[in-house]
Amino acid sequence: MIGQALSVREAIVTRRSVKNFNGQPVDAESITRILEDAVWAPNHGHRNPWRFIVAAEKDYGKLLEVLREFGVPKWQELSEEDLEKQMKKFTNPGAAVFVVVPEDARQKERLEDYAAASMLIQNAQLLAWDEGIGTCWKTPAFLDNPKFREALGVEQGERIISMLQFGYFDEAPKSRPRKPLNEVVTYFGRDSE
Numbered sequence: 001m002i003g004q005a006l007s008v009r010e011a012i013v014t015r016r017s018v019k020n021f022n023g024q025p026v027d028a029e030s031i032t033r034i035l036e037d038a039v040w041a042p043n044h045g046h047r048n049p050w051r052f053i054v055a056a057e058k059d060y061g062k063l064l065e066v067l068r069e070f071g072v073p074k075w076q077e078l079s080e081e082d083l084e085k086q087m088k089k090f091t092n093p094g095a096a097v098f099v100v101v102p103e104d105a106r107q108k109e110r111l112e113d114y115a116a117a118s119m120l121i122q123n124a125q126l127l128a129w130d131e132g133i134g135t136c137w138k139t140p141a142f143l144d145n146p147k148f149r150e151a152l153g154v155e156q157g158e159r160i161i162s163m164l165q166f167g168y169f170d171e172a173p174k175s176r177p178r179k180p181l182n183e184v185v186t187y188f189g190r191d192s193e
């Protein structure tokens, strides 16, 4: 955080997903600091249903080789220029964290664990935002590709629920309005007018 910290409300209301990262790397220390606080998300049974695969600094460069293979269709057939263009979606962010959640065979526990890990992700997004670091939760199909999972060292019974991108940006991300509250709220017990 540079200057004064955002209030919780300010962080929630002003945070936006960043899709126009500027290529500046995010250091591993920042990611670790954010995750250290983000894990205070509520989780049922104190199961701590998460683990993280962090790729930052020179390791992000190593990850890019894997992302090229799984994230760019027919990458071998592309010209260097086209490949570089396609790779921008991975090279523009400055680091990535893969959030890995146990796939409990029991539906209740599985859903609770996904919900808890989702709260953790929002915590991380808000904490990053407070530091001037943008994030985007990405769910490309290749997260479930067995070969990609293997490349990341993800075990049977685990699921990668997010490629959480971190990075810096020059232009403020667009704000997408939410439905007005009166469209999504009914007050129980009040007569309809």
Ligand SMILES: Cc1cc2nc3c(=O)[nH]c(=O)nc-3n(C[C@H](O)[C@H](O)[C@H](O)COP(=O)(O)O)c2cc1C
Pocket (backbone or CB within 6 Å): 015, 016, 017, 018, 019, 136, 137, 138, 139, 140, 173, 174, 175, 176
């Ligand atoms: C579960 C989940 C999955 C998402 N997956 C993607 C994705 O694969 N690609 C993407 O560009 N954005 C993804 N997003 C980001 C949303 O598109 C973004 O949060 C949404 O547009 C709201 O914008 P805001 O975060 O700026 O308020 C995902 C968000 C969530 C919560």
